[in-house]
Amino acid sequence: METVKGPDSKEKRIEHMISLYQLPLLRLCIMYLHDEEQAKDAVQETFIKAYRNLDSFRADSSEKTWLTRIAINTCKNVYRTGWFKYIDRTVTLDMITERSAPAAAEDDELTTEIMNLPVKLREVALLCWLQGMAYEEAAETLGISRQAVGSRLNRARKKLRFALGGSDDYDPA
């Protein structure tokens, strides 16, 4: 994953991060939370937390990984404290966001199926597939073992095998 060499001052660094990562983080949060407005709030909260902790950010990971970690934790917090926790509803794209026209059917089908994965599988799928994280990065982000990431991703694969267009036999190597 790339490390973007950004501007120097704190304000400019956060502005630079927002310009690069706002949209991907917003899509991530929509996929996690099933709610566009909650997702926008989560993205704003993510960058506020990032700004506060910018001085302690070290380039051990990329900015994208660091921000994704904050965003996913913010989503988990929203999810945990909100009514989502009690009603993990099945959603369609039209239920959660307004758009003028649908995308290709196979794209909408896969997106919807990922959104409707159980939350434990969903967060692994979003990190490893959508954000492109390695197993180790996803494990560190979620505070679980690498094996747990692999196991959850395999379970997600089995649930999505038709939408993904593959079989449930998979070798991560």
Next chain:
Amino acid sequence: MIMTLHEEQERVQKAVNHSLSHVQEDPWLTQRVLAHAKGEEPMVKKVSLAFIILLILSVITITALAAGILYNQDWYYNNRGSALRDHQPEIYEAVMANLTENPEQTQSENGLVDVSVQDVSWTPEAEKLTISFKVSPKNPAQYELHSMWALDTDGAYIGEGGSTTATDDSEDRAMHWLWRSPDTDGYTGSLRYGPPMQMMDDSTKKLLLIDRKEITLFDGTLDVFGSSDMFRTPEGDIIFIEEADLDWLNEEFDQKMKEWGEQYPDMKDYAEERIHAAQAIRAKLKDGIIPCRLTYSAVEYTEGMDDIQLYTGGEQGFVDFVIRPASGVNAAANQ
């Protein structure tokens, strides 16, 4: 058909990007984030009014400890940070050749810590500025000093709503954890982490956290620092090593930034701002003296303390110091 992980990623990213292609960026997000974040931060001027700053004008002489190691840049680049010496020996040699120990400095009064700039290397020929500074608790019998960087290094602290148990596999935490790094060389020893009081050398002491804020040149005209390293010495001091690029010293920088701004129109204003700042600072460099300021905060950590107080409170302080380039500044500035 078996898909590889990479193919799966491409497939999912394409699908989500298409399905959510209508989602728009919020053009005001930066302003709202800054307004919100700054609204919760005490302004430096207000803090400075909250306590009387007594400037102690002194030229601090740092001598090698009678028994022990001086963790300065010479030690750092030959031990913990030896990659520069090993992989960019010409830059390492230039940095060492320009090293100035004990630069003139003035520090604000602070009841909790002593902060001193140990050495500075202004090396325009290698486009490098390096600084090391040391932070020591004023009362080591009462306080055990650690860096704010060592608190929740994994980013899993989320406060209320997180796990309240101290387990290695908790997905997020309501409690803070303190990271204890391996030994000062960064390689030997063990990495440990857990609740702060359990991680301290002496839990009967109070935990003191030092947070390095900014290093600026010329009254804040330019915040130049991009990379830092930090470690805790066996004596309980915190050492920071700062590195900055001096590419902006050369007028070629202006052209590069201009091209960058044209390539990324959203950043054009920022690029122009950088160019103007670089031009202004190059003009000031002709005076031959570079005034710098290091700002920091020292916070006494207590269990259950408010996060805003933890991250933005404490005693704010600064060290003003001066870089006097021996030569080459004007030449570099005029190149």
